[in-house]
Amino acid sequence: MITSFAVWLETTSVSHAITSHSWIWPTCETLHFIGLALLFGNVGILDLRLLGALKRLPVAPLNRLVRWGVLGFVINLLTGVVFFVGAPTQYVANIAFALKLIFMLLAAVNLAVFYVSGAARTVIRLGPGDDAPALAKIIAATSLFLWVGVMFWGRMLPFIGNAF
Amino acid sequence: MAFLAWLSGSPLGEWVSGSTWAYPGLLFLHTLGLGILVGLNSAVGLRLLGFAPQIPVADMEPLFPYMWAGFWVNAFSGAVLFVADAPKKAANPSFIVKLVLIAAAVVVMRTLRRDAFPRSGVALPRARLLAAASLALWAGAITAGRLMAYTTALR
Numbered sequence: 468m469i470t471s472f473a474v475w476l477e478t479t480s481v482s483h484a485i486t487s488h489s490w491i492w493p494t495c496e497t498l499h500f501i502g503l504a505l506l507f508g509n510v511g512i513l514d515l516r517l518l519g520a521l522k523r524l525p526v527a528p529l530n531r532l533v534r535w536g537v538l539g540f541v542i543n544l545l546t547g548v549v550f551f552v553g554a555p556t557q558y559v560a561n562i563a564f565a566l567k568l569i570f571m572l573l574a575a576v577n578l579a580v581f582y583v584s585g586a587a588r589t590v591i592r593l594g595p596g597d598d599a600p601a602l603a604k605i606i607a608a609t610s611l612f613l614w615v616g617v618m619f620w621g622r623m624l625p626f627i628g629n630a631f
Numbered sequence: 632m633a634f635l636a637w638l639s640g641s642p643l644g645e646w647v648s649g650s651t652w653a654y655p656g657l658l659f660l661h662t663l664g665l666g667i668l669v670g671l672n673s674a675v676g677l678r679l680l681g682f683a684p685q686i687p688v689a690d691m692e693p694l695f696p697y698m699w700a701g702f703w704v705n706a707f708s709g710a711v712l713f714v715a716d717a718p719k720k721a722a723n724p725s726f727i728v729k730l731v732l733i734a735a736a737v738v739v740m741r742t743l744r745r746d747a748f749p750r751s752g753v754a755l756p757r758a759r760l761l762a763a764a765s766l767a768l769w770a771g772a773i774t775a776g777r778l779m780a781y782t783t784a785l786r
Contacts, residue, residue, distance in 0.1 A: 493777060493778060493780070493781050496777050497773060497774045497777040497778070500662075500665065500773045500776075500777060501669075501770055501773055503662070503665070503666055503670075504665060504666055504669035504670040504673060504769075504773070505670065505673055506670070507666035507667070507670040508666065508667070508669065508670015508671045508672070508673050508674050509670065509673065509674050509677075511666075511667070511670060511671065512671060512674045512694070515697070520693070520697075521690070521691075521693050521694065523687075523690040523693075524686065524687070524690045524691070525685075525686075525687075527685070528683055528684075528685035528686045529683070529686065530683075531682060531683035531684075531685070531686070532674050532677065532678070532682075532683050532686070535673065535674075535677055535682070595687075595690070615663060618659070618662050618663060618666060619659050621662075622655065622658055622659040622662050623655060623659070625655075626654075626655040
Protein backbone atom coordinates (compact mmCIF):
# COMPACT_ATOMS: atom_id res chain seq x y z
CA MET A 468 0.00 0.00 0.00
CA ILE A 469 2.79 2.35 0.95
CA THR A 470 4.51 1.50 -2.34
CA SER A 471 1.44 2.30 -4.41
CA PHE A 472 1.07 5.56 -2.48
CA ALA A 473 4.70 6.40 -3.33
CA VAL A 474 4.17 5.53 -6.98
CA TRP A 475 1.09 7.75 -7.07
CA LEU A 476 2.85 10.58 -5.24
CA GLU A 477 5.66 10.50 -7.78
CA THR A 478 3.17 11.12 -10.60
CA THR A 479 1.79 14.30 -8.98
CA SER A 480 2.71 17.70 -10.35
CA VAL A 481 4.25 18.85 -7.06
CA SER A 482 6.62 15.86 -7.15
CA HIS A 483 7.52 16.66 -10.75
CA ALA A 484 8.09 20.31 -9.88
CA ILE A 485 10.62 19.34 -7.18
CA THR A 486 12.73 17.19 -9.47
CA SER A 487 12.38 19.30 -12.60
CA HIS A 488 13.84 22.49 -11.08
CA SER A 489 17.51 21.66 -10.76
CA TRP A 490 18.11 24.17 -7.93
CA ILE A 491 15.51 22.78 -5.51
CA TRP A 492 17.29 19.57 -4.50
CA PRO A 493 20.76 21.06 -3.79
CA THR A 494 19.20 24.02 -1.97
CA CYS A 495 17.19 21.72 0.28
CA GLU A 496 20.24 19.51 0.87
CA THR A 497 22.26 22.52 1.97
CA LEU A 498 19.47 23.63 4.31
CA HIS A 499 19.17 20.05 5.58
CA PHE A 500 22.86 20.09 6.63
CA ILE A 501 22.57 23.54 8.21
CA GLY A 502 19.48 22.33 10.08
CA LEU A 503 21.40 19.22 11.15
CA ALA A 504 24.14 21.38 12.67
CA LEU A 505 21.64 23.66 14.46
CA LEU A 506 19.78 20.67 15.89
CA PHE A 507 22.81 18.62 16.86
CA GLY A 508 24.80 21.51 18.34
CA ASN A 509 22.09 23.28 20.29
CA VAL A 510 20.52 20.12 21.69
CA GLY A 511 23.94 18.50 22.10
CA ILE A 512 25.13 21.33 24.33
CA LEU A 513 22.30 20.55 26.80
CA ASP A 514 23.09 16.82 26.58
CA LEU A 515 26.79 17.49 27.26
CA ARG A 516 25.93 19.70 30.24
CA LEU A 517 23.64 17.06 31.76
CA LEU A 518 26.30 14.40 31.24
CA GLY A 519 28.72 16.47 33.31
CA ALA A 520 30.85 18.19 30.68
CA LEU A 521 30.57 22.03 30.70
CA LYS A 522 29.44 21.73 34.30
CA ARG A 523 29.88 25.42 35.08
CA LEU A 524 26.95 26.24 32.81
CA PRO A 525 23.60 26.76 34.54
CA VAL A 526 20.99 24.59 32.82
CA ALA A 527 17.93 26.87 32.64
CA PRO A 528 19.31 29.44 30.15
CA LEU A 529 20.31 26.66 27.75
CA ASN A 530 16.59 26.52 26.95
CA ARG A 531 17.04 29.52 24.68
CA LEU A 532 19.59 27.59 22.62
CA VAL A 533 17.38 24.49 22.48
CA ARG A 534 14.86 26.67 20.59
CA TRP A 535 17.46 27.00 17.82
CA GLY A 536 17.79 23.23 17.87
CA VAL A 537 14.02 23.03 17.38
CA LEU A 538 14.37 25.46 14.47
CA GLY A 539 16.97 23.11 12.97
CA PHE A 540 14.55 20.23 13.39
CA VAL A 541 11.74 22.14 11.65
CA ILE A 542 14.08 23.08 8.76
CA ASN A 543 15.01 19.43 8.38
CA LEU A 544 11.45 18.20 8.64
CA LEU A 545 10.35 20.59 5.87
CA THR A 546 13.31 19.91 3.59
CA GLY A 547 12.95 16.19 4.33
CA VAL A 548 9.33 16.34 3.19
CA VAL A 549 10.51 18.00 -0.04
CA PHE A 550 12.94 15.10 -0.67
CA PHE A 551 10.24 12.56 0.07
CA VAL A 552 7.62 14.18 -2.14
CA GLY A 553 10.19 14.68 -4.90
CA ALA A 554 11.33 11.06 -5.05
CA PRO A 555 9.11 8.94 -2.78
CA THR A 556 9.78 5.56 -4.37
CA GLN A 557 13.47 5.67 -3.48
CA TYR A 558 12.62 5.98 0.22
CA VAL A 559 9.67 3.69 0.91
CA ALA A 560 11.54 0.46 0.27
CA ASN A 561 14.78 1.75 1.78
CA ILE A 562 15.84 0.08 5.05
CA ALA A 563 18.10 3.02 5.99
CA PHE A 564 15.12 5.38 5.64
CA ALA A 565 12.96 3.14 7.85
CA LEU A 566 15.69 3.04 10.50
CA LYS A 567 16.13 6.80 10.28
CA LEU A 568 12.41 7.29 10.98
CA ILE A 569 12.52 4.74 13.82
CA PHE A 570 15.47 6.54 15.43
CA MET A 571 13.58 9.86 15.12
CA LEU A 572 10.54 8.27 16.71
CA LEU A 573 12.71 6.94 19.56
CA ALA A 574 14.19 10.44 19.99
CA ALA A 575 10.62 11.75 20.36
CA VAL A 576 9.84 9.05 22.95
CA ASN A 577 13.07 9.96 24.78
CA LEU A 578 12.00 13.62 24.80
CA ALA A 579 8.57 12.63 26.12
CA VAL A 580 10.24 10.64 28.93
CA PHE A 581 12.35 13.71 29.73
CA TYR A 582 9.19 15.74 30.40
CA VAL A 583 6.83 13.09 31.79
CA SER A 584 9.37 11.67 34.27
CA GLY A 585 9.91 15.11 35.79
CA ALA A 586 13.59 15.08 34.78
CA ALA A 587 13.06 18.30 32.79
CA ARG A 588 11.73 20.09 35.89
CA THR A 589 14.60 18.80 38.03
CA VAL A 590 17.41 19.80 35.69
CA ILE A 591 16.06 23.31 35.14
CA ARG A 592 17.10 24.06 38.73
CA LEU A 593 20.71 22.94 38.24
CA GLY A 594 23.11 25.80 38.79
CA PRO A 595 26.83 26.04 38.00
CA GLY A 596 28.65 22.90 39.11
CA ASP A 597 25.51 20.93 40.04
CA ASP A 598 25.39 17.28 39.01
CA ALA A 599 22.37 16.05 37.04
CA PRO A 600 20.44 13.05 38.41
CA ALA A 601 21.17 9.64 36.87
CA LEU A 602 17.89 9.52 34.94
CA ALA A 603 18.64 12.87 33.25
CA LYS A 604 22.09 11.59 32.30
CA ILE A 605 20.64 8.46 30.76
CA ILE A 606 18.14 10.56 28.79
CA ALA A 607 20.94 12.90 27.63
CA ALA A 608 23.18 10.01 26.52
CA THR A 609 20.22 8.41 24.74
CA SER A 610 19.48 11.68 22.96
CA LEU A 611 23.06 11.95 21.68
CA PHE A 612 23.07 8.31 20.59
CA LEU A 613 19.74 8.60 18.77
CA TRP A 614 20.58 11.83 16.92
CA VAL A 615 23.95 10.43 15.84
CA GLY A 616 21.98 7.41 14.66
CA VAL A 617 19.55 9.57 12.70
CA MET A 618 22.56 11.16 10.99
CA PHE A 619 24.11 7.77 10.35
CA TRP A 620 21.00 6.29 8.71
CA GLY A 621 20.46 9.48 6.76
CA ARG A 622 24.00 9.27 5.40
CA MET A 623 23.47 5.61 4.51
CA LEU A 624 20.40 6.35 2.35
CA PRO A 625 22.36 6.16 -0.94
CA PHE A 626 24.50 3.19 0.15
CA ILE A 627 22.30 0.72 1.99
CA GLY A 628 19.27 1.81 0.06
CA ASN A 629 19.60 3.39 -3.35
CA ALA A 630 18.46 6.94 -2.74
CA PHE A 631 20.35 9.76 -4.39
CA MET B 632 48.72 17.15 -11.69
CA ALA B 633 50.44 13.79 -11.86
CA PHE B 634 50.60 13.94 -8.08
CA LEU B 635 46.78 14.09 -7.80
CA ALA B 636 46.42 11.10 -10.10
CA TRP B 637 49.08 9.26 -8.10
CA LEU B 638 47.13 10.04 -4.88
CA SER B 639 43.90 8.53 -6.15
CA GLY B 640 45.79 5.50 -7.46
CA SER B 641 47.64 5.02 -4.14
CA PRO B 642 46.68 2.11 -1.86
CA LEU B 643 44.72 4.52 0.37
CA GLY B 644 42.89 5.99 -2.60
CA GLU B 645 42.13 2.54 -3.99
CA TRP B 646 40.90 1.39 -0.58
CA VAL B 647 38.45 4.27 -0.21
CA SER B 648 36.98 3.93 -3.69
CA GLY B 649 37.11 0.13 -3.70
CA SER B 650 35.87 -0.88 -0.24
CA THR B 651 32.13 -1.10 0.35
CA TRP B 652 32.24 0.61 3.73
CA ALA B 653 35.15 3.04 3.59
CA TYR B 654 33.43 5.73 1.52
CA PRO B 655 30.04 5.72 3.33
CA GLY B 656 31.82 5.44 6.70
CA LEU B 657 34.03 8.43 5.94
CA LEU B 658 31.03 10.44 4.73
CA PHE B 659 29.24 9.65 7.98
CA LEU B 660 32.26 10.76 10.05
CA HIS B 661 32.43 13.92 7.93
CA THR B 662 28.76 14.63 8.72
CA LEU B 663 29.23 13.91 12.43
CA GLY B 664 32.24 16.23 12.62
CA LEU B 665 30.23 18.91 10.82
CA GLY B 666 27.40 18.54 13.34
CA ILE B 667 29.77 18.88 16.29
CA LEU B 668 31.86 21.74 14.92
CA VAL B 669 29.26 23.88 13.18
CA GLY B 670 26.55 22.98 15.69
CA LEU B 671 28.49 23.97 18.80
CA ASN B 672 29.91 26.97 16.95
CA SER B 673 26.33 28.09 16.28
CA ALA B 674 25.58 27.88 20.02
CA VAL B 675 28.60 30.05 20.87
CA GLY B 676 27.86 32.44 18.00
CA LEU B 677 24.18 32.83 18.88
CA ARG B 678 25.07 33.52 22.52
CA LEU B 679 27.59 36.19 21.52
CA LEU B 680 25.02 37.78 19.21
CA GLY B 681 22.73 38.22 22.20
CA PHE B 682 20.41 35.24 22.00
CA ALA B 683 20.31 33.28 25.29
CA PRO B 684 21.71 36.30 27.18
CA GLN B 685 21.50 34.53 30.55
CA ILE B 686 24.22 32.05 29.62
CA PRO B 687 27.52 33.27 31.12
CA VAL B 688 29.76 33.73 28.06
CA ALA B 689 32.94 32.69 29.90
CA ASP B 690 31.44 29.28 30.73
CA MET B 691 31.10 28.47 27.05
CA GLU B 692 34.84 28.38 26.48
CA PRO B 693 35.09 24.66 27.35
CA LEU B 694 33.13 24.03 24.13
CA PHE B 695 36.19 24.87 22.04
CA PRO B 696 38.00 21.54 22.55
CA TYR B 697 34.84 19.76 21.34
CA MET B 698 34.66 22.07 18.33
CA TRP B 699 38.30 21.37 17.51
CA ALA B 700 37.67 17.64 17.88
CA GLY B 701 34.91 17.99 15.28
CA PHE B 702 37.28 19.99 13.10
CA TRP B 703 40.01 17.33 13.18
CA VAL B 704 37.54 14.51 12.53
CA ASN B 705 36.59 16.43 9.38
CA ALA B 706 40.12 17.39 8.41
CA PHE B 707 41.13 13.71 8.46
CA SER B 708 37.96 12.25 6.95
CA GLY B 709 38.01 15.04 4.36
CA ALA B 710 41.68 14.42 3.51
CA VAL B 711 41.02 10.71 2.94
CA LEU B 712 37.91 11.45 0.87
CA PHE B 713 40.03 13.86 -1.17
CA VAL B 714 42.75 11.28 -1.78
CA ALA B 715 40.21 8.86 -3.27
CA ASP B 716 39.13 11.35 -5.91
CA ALA B 717 41.94 13.90 -5.97
CA PRO B 718 42.09 15.03 -9.63
CA LYS B 719 38.32 15.65 -9.85
CA LYS B 720 37.97 17.32 -6.46
CA ALA B 721 40.99 19.59 -6.94
CA ALA B 722 39.44 20.89 -10.17
CA ASN B 723 35.99 21.41 -8.66
CA PRO B 724 35.38 25.16 -8.09
CA SER B 725 33.04 24.44 -5.15
CA PHE B 726 35.86 22.54 -3.45
CA ILE B 727 38.24 25.49 -3.79
CA VAL B 728 35.58 27.85 -2.42
CA LYS B 729 34.93 25.42 0.44
CA LEU B 730 38.63 25.32 1.41
CA VAL B 731 38.91 29.11 1.31
CA LEU B 732 35.80 29.48 3.51
CA ILE B 733 37.12 26.89 5.99
CA ALA B 734 40.51 28.62 6.17
CA ALA B 735 38.78 31.93 6.90
CA ALA B 736 36.44 30.27 9.42
CA VAL B 737 39.40 28.75 11.28
CA VAL B 738 41.15 32.12 11.51
CA VAL B 739 37.90 33.70 12.75
CA MET B 740 37.38 30.88 15.27
CA ARG B 741 40.85 31.35 16.76
CA THR B 742 40.45 35.13 16.90
CA LEU B 743 36.97 34.74 18.36
CA ARG B 744 38.24 32.53 21.17
CA ARG B 745 40.83 35.13 22.06
CA ASP B 746 38.47 38.11 21.88
CA ALA B 747 35.34 36.58 23.39
CA PHE B 748 37.09 34.91 26.32
CA PRO B 749 39.91 37.28 27.35
CA ARG B 750 41.64 37.00 30.74
CA SER B 751 39.69 40.07 31.88
CA GLY B 752 36.55 37.98 31.52
CA VAL B 753 34.74 40.62 29.44
CA ALA B 754 34.23 39.86 25.76
CA LEU B 755 35.59 42.54 23.42
CA PRO B 756 32.94 44.42 21.38
CA ARG B 757 34.24 42.98 18.13
CA ALA B 758 33.45 39.47 19.36
CA ARG B 759 29.90 40.00 18.08
CA LEU B 760 31.14 40.76 14.60
CA LEU B 761 33.42 37.72 14.69
CA ALA B 762 30.51 35.57 15.88
CA ALA B 763 28.37 36.71 12.95
CA ALA B 764 31.28 36.11 10.55
CA SER B 765 31.86 32.60 11.89
CA LEU B 766 28.17 31.67 11.51
CA ALA B 767 28.21 32.94 7.92
CA LEU B 768 31.53 31.30 7.02
CA TRP B 769 30.56 27.84 8.31
CA ALA B 770 27.16 28.05 6.63
CA GLY B 771 29.02 29.01 3.45
CA ALA B 772 31.44 26.10 3.83
CA ILE B 773 28.49 23.69 4.19
CA THR B 774 26.87 25.20 1.09
CA ALA B 775 30.05 24.92 -0.98
CA GLY B 776 30.61 21.37 0.28
CA ARG B 777 27.09 20.33 -0.74
CA LEU B 778 27.43 21.95 -4.13
CA MET B 779 30.56 19.91 -4.87
CA ALA B 780 28.21 17.14 -5.96
CA TYR B 781 26.64 19.45 -8.54
CA THR B 782 29.57 21.37 -9.99
CA THR B 783 32.22 19.91 -12.23
CA ALA B 784 35.71 20.84 -13.27
CA LEU B 785 36.39 24.18 -14.88
CA ARG B 786 38.18 23.70 -18.14
